Amino acid sequence: MGEPIIKLDDIVVDFKTKDQDLLAVNHVDLTVEKGDIYGIVGYSGAGKSTLVRVINLLQRPTSGAVQVNGQNILSLNDAELRQARKKIGMIFQHFNLLNSLTIEQNVAFPLRTSKLSKSEKKKKVDELLELVGLADKKDNYPRQLSGGQKQRVGIARALANDPDILISDEATSALDPKTTESILNLLRDINEKLGLTIVLITHQMEAVKQVCNRVAVMDSGEVVERGEILDIFAKPQHPLTKAFIDTTTRLDATLKVIYQQENVKNLPASDKLIKLSYVGDSTDEPLISTLYEKFNVSANILYGNIEILRGTPLGNLIVILTGAASDTEAALAFINGQDVQVTELDPKAQSEVID
Amino acid sequence: MDFIAKYMPNVVANWEGEYGFVGAIQQTLYMTFISAIVSGILGLAVGLLVVVTDKDGIAPNRVIYSITDKLINLFRSIPFIILLAVIGPLTKLIVGTTIGENGALVPLIIGCFPFYARQVQNALVQVDPGVIEAAKAMGETNLGIVFHVYLKEGLPDLIRASVLTIISLIGLTAMAGAVGAGGLGSLAINVGYQRFENDVTILATIFVLILVFVVQAVGDLITRKVSH
Ligand SMILES: Nc1ncnc2c1ncn2[C@@H]1O[C@H](COP(=O)(O)OP(=O)(O)OP(=O)(O)O)[C@@H](O)[C@H]1O
Ligand SMILES: [Mg+2]
Numbered sequence: 001m002g003e004p005i006i007k008l009d010d011i012v013v014d015f016k017t018k019d020q021d022l023l024a025v026n027h028v029d030l031t032v033e034k035g036d037i038y039g040i041v042g043y044s045g046a047g048k049s050t051l052v053r054v055i056n057l058l059q060r061p062t063s064g065a066v067q068v069n070g071q072n073i074l075s076l077n078d079a080e081l082r083q084a085r086k087k088i089g090m091i092f093q094h095f096n097l098l099n100s101l102t103i104e105q106n107v108a109f110p111l112r113t114s115k116l117s118k119s120e121k122k123k124k125v126d127e128l129l130e131l132v133g134l135a136d137k138k139d140n141y142p143r144q145l146s147g148g149q150k151q152r153v154g155i156a157r158a159l160a161n162d163p164d165i166l167i168s169d170e171a172t173s174a175l176d177p178k179t180t181e182s183i184l185n186l187l188r189d190i191n192e193k194l195g196l197t198i199v200l201i202t203h204q205m206e207a208v209k210q211v212c213n214r215v216a217v218m219d220s221g222e223v224v225e226r227g228e229i230l231d232i233f234a235k236p237q238h239p240l241t242k243a244f245i246d247t248t249t250r251l252d253a254t255l256k257v258i259y260q261q262e263n264v265k266n267l268p269a270s271d272k273l274i275k276l277s278y279v280g281d282s283t284d285e286p287l288i289s290t291l292y293e294k295f296n297v298s299a300n301i302l303y304g305n306i307e308i309l310r311g312t313p314l315g316n317l318i319v320i321l322t323g324a325a326s327d328t329e330a331a332l333a334f335i336n337g338q339d340v341q342v343t344e345l346d347p348k349a350q351s352e353v354i355d
Numbered sequence: 356m357d358f359i360a361k362y363m364p365n366v367v368a369n370w371e372g373e374y375g376f377v378g379a380i381q382q383t384l385y386m387t388f389i390s391a392i393v394s395g396i397l398g399l400a401v402g403l404l405v406v407v408t409d410k411d412g413i414a415p416n417r418v419i420y421s422i423t424d425k426l427i428n429l430f431r432s433i434p435f436i437i438l439l440a441v442i443g444p445l446t447k448l449i450v451g452t453t454i455g456e457n458g459a460l461v462p463l464i465i466g467c468f469p470f471y472a473r474q475v476q477n478a479l480v481q482v483d484p485g486v487i488e489a490a491k492a493m494g495e496t497n498l499g500i501v502f503h504v505y506l507k508e509g510l511p512d513l514i515r516a517s518v519l520t521i522i523s524l525i526g527l528t529a530m531a532g533a534v535g536a537g538g539l540g541s542l543a544i545n546v547g548y549q550r551f552e553n554d555v556t557i558l559a560t561i562f563v564l565i566l567v568f569v570v571q572a573v574g575d576l577i578t579r580k581v582s583h
Contacts, residue, residue, distance in 0.1 A: 056492055058488060058491060058492060081494075082494035082495070082496065083494065084494075085491075085492060085493065085494035086493065086494040088492070090489065090492040090493075092485060092488075092489060094483075094485050096483065096485040096486045096488065096489035097486070097489075098486055098504065098507065098508060099508060099583060100507045100508050100510060100581070100583060101507070109490075109493065109503075110493040110494070110495075112499070112503070113494075113499070141583035142583075143583060157493075161493075161494075167492075
């Protein structure tokens, strides 16, 4: 376990109005460790923004405790809170740049009250613009930039005071896939180069897959599942997590097609339709050939997919095991003993029988 | 010159002197300028107060907001011509007279600044709340947000609002002129209208129009300069 840098403890945010009582965040605990890129996913209205805005107290929680960098944020006075906020950068879906200022002035904006000398500030701004690849745009105005470029300015601005934490609230949601990828790569670079901890809100599981090492899934103000990215992708528990993962693997859609195939529709009782999921090293073992040699069971691969999650492969195979009934049972037992997760599929029920 | 003498005999007769065109133009400019500056400062301050203390503002305060908001509405509901009369005693207290261009200043300012405050409010609520939120997240103070976000980002709209206000202020000075404040309005009514010297009325109107056009043109120029 690394060192915790953000600790949210039993956070409740209650938006009370005359006629209703909206629990936007409902007793959430969340610990982010130094160096994490922590993804927070969930559908619109799940309470993601509200939860992360508690980290820099843009949103005061109704109850709960907030520790950031070892500091009890809730006990700070106004001046101390402003100081603490300078160490928590934030980027936004709609960039939120000042249209009246040039790119250079936008990046310099958070440095207005800093103790750096004029030349040090200028040097800092130049370095940041270099880092995000916009040195040549410094005299332009935000209106003259594309969405991706604006977000780069947002990132440079968020880094001006050398923060320890960067909060990204749907920072790529308004961008096309290619631009999204380049922004995500930039975030990962910053995470590696500057050791910055990043909290990344998104509804794009693709983004989580690309950069996050941990993820929390939110639904109706609660965190329904959380963990290391590989664990979550390999063994999702909550239906919402499964639905989100399916948005990148499209496994559900694939299964629907497979269930319509003749050989699957008329599957003999002795044969088994299974899904194999494996992480990392297990891919090196010659599983399929072992099945044939040891159990005389042949495996017919209907579908295969490998995701690379931060450098680790995560595979999904859908296969039909064919052989004598006792042999296929034995083969199943053998696979279960390996580092491979087996899910038996039932084409008639058109759903997974075993989880 | 012959042309003017022929078609506008009364203009020539009424050109110079305190009650002539030269004096009237000076008086109108004086009233407009002084009350624009004072109303500008007051209106900006009050407008900012309403924006900042609004429930979505950076320092929400229900009491201050609703009192200020209601006062603005109250003053804006009093017709100017009645305002001139009703605040006579106050005017006398502040500038010592209720007539002449100085006597007009107090009612002009009181008639104008609530209007401007509302215009300022309308301009500043257009500033993207996301940018305000970003500034907060950067550890900006409320004062910093007012000066470096609201007033900077809202500048083009503020200038438009100011132009609108100055133009309506010119209208008010003319109205004040009718009840003894001097200026082009006074000339048009007291000389042109009352003595049936139509050429005077027409020329006074033309001068008022020129003034309005100049203000509008300068405003447009500045707006174009400051919007990016
Ligand atoms: N200031 C507020 N006052 C009242 N209700 C609010 C406020 N902010 C958020 N809410 C409500 O709280 C709930 C959670 O909102 P939140 O913005 O945190 O969701 P989200 O997960 O970020 O959604 P999205 O993906 O659309 O950004 C929503 O039902 C929203 O309407
Ligand atoms: Mg949100």
